[in-house]
Amino acid sequence: MNADYLELTDLTVSFDGFVAVDRVNLSVLPGDLRFLIGPNGAGKTTLIDAVSGLVPATGAARWAGVDLVGRKVHRIARLGVGRTFQTATVFEELTVTQNLDIAAGARRGVLTLARRRTRVPEVVVEAMETVGLTERADALAGTLSHGQKQWLEIGMLLVQDAKLLMLDEPVAGMSSDEKDETGRLLQRVAAGRTVVVVEHDMDFMRAFATSVTVLHAGKVLAEGSVAQVQADPRVQEVYLGPGRHSEAALGEGV
Numbered sequence: 001m002n003a004d005y006l007e008l009t010d011l012t013v014s015f016d017g018f019v020a021v022d023r024v025n026l027s028v029l030p031g032d033l034r035f036l037i038g039p040n041g042a043g044k045t046t047l048i049d050a051v052s053g054l055v056p057a058t059g060a061a062r063w064a065g066v067d068l069v070g071r072k073v074h075r076i077a078r079l080g081v082g083r084t085f086q087t088a089t090v091f092e093e094l095t096v097t098q099n100l101d102i103a104a105g106a107r108r109g110v111l112t113l114a115r116r117r118t119r120v121p122e123v124v125v126e127a128m129e130t131v132g133l134t135e136r137a138d139a140l141a142g143t144l145s146h147g148q149k150q151w152l153e154i155g156m157l158l159v160q161d162a163k164l165l166m167l168d169e170p171v172a173g174m175s176s177d178e179k180d181e182t183g184r185l186l187q188r189v190a191a192g193r194t195v196v197v198v199e200h201d202m203d204f205m206r207a208f209a210t211s212v213t214v215l216h217a218g219k220v221l222a223e224g225s226v227a228q229v230q231a232d233p234r235v236q237e238v239y240l241g242p243g244r245h246s247e248a249a250l251g252e253g254v
């Protein structure tokens with residue numbers, strides 16, 4: 001079995017008796033660009049919170065052979081698990097390079113950081129190229145567009161050597177050009193890594209997902225290729241059933 005493999009077994013998260021994630025079984029292989037979709041409140045964010053150690057869970061979340069359930073957030077991060085949030089958390093008053101350098105430093109440790117360095121570390125240069133921010137290297141993060149801030153945040157995970165990246169609604173609020181750019185960026189990132197994207201944007205999902213898991217009321221409702229989940233009547237019911245909004249529709253023909 002490949003070492004960098006995410007496998008959730010009966011993963012469950014309860015908040016005071018309310019089950020937000022309900023015995024989820026899920027496997028994601030390296031190289032996959034897995035989209036996690038589902039209506040509001042389906043448990044998508046809670047699921048990635050549980051894998052990153054932000055909320056307590058039961059069951060198992062095995063990553064690279066290690067069960068993450070019950071481990072502390074920083075230990076999980078050190079195992080190569082990174083995630084972004086719906087709102088980018090970059091240091092606005094620092095440059096793109098400085099943001100990446102600090103993130104890389106978090107990985108390097110105090111001793112290495114204390115050494116005087118005049119050169120930008122190679123890992124920072126590479127991450128900047130991967131996320132397409134080389135030309136903005138010296139720009140203050142606060143002056144970046146919304147999309148560029150999300151890319152910087154992904155770059156910060158790359159310099160920390162994250163091998164499992166979980167991204168929470170990365171294209172929310174982006175222009176259509178930025179969305180396309182983000183899709184291509186995620187394809188580059190997913191080569192050799194495992195990427196899970198929580199997303200409501202169905203056009204974006206259709207354009208870039210290699211596989212899709214649909215969550216509903218905390219449970220896995222369907223899983224497969226984009227075409228498979230789009231054709232699934234249960235998925236259509238969840239997205240287009242009574243009381244659902246048409247903008248949440250999965251796509252033409254449903």
Ligand SMILES: Nc1ncnc2c1ncn2[C@@H]1O[C@H](COP(=O)(O)OP(=O)(O)OP(=O)(O)O)[C@@H](O)[C@H]1O
Binds near residue numbers: 045
């Ligand atoms: N800390 C918490 N305490 C209590 N209930 C919570 C907590 N966090 C989430 N929930 C509940 O768990 C359910 C799942 O929420 P979650 O945010 O994971 O859904 P989601 O699929 O990400 O939704 P959205 O697409 O709207 O972001 C919701 O009913 C939510 O109200």
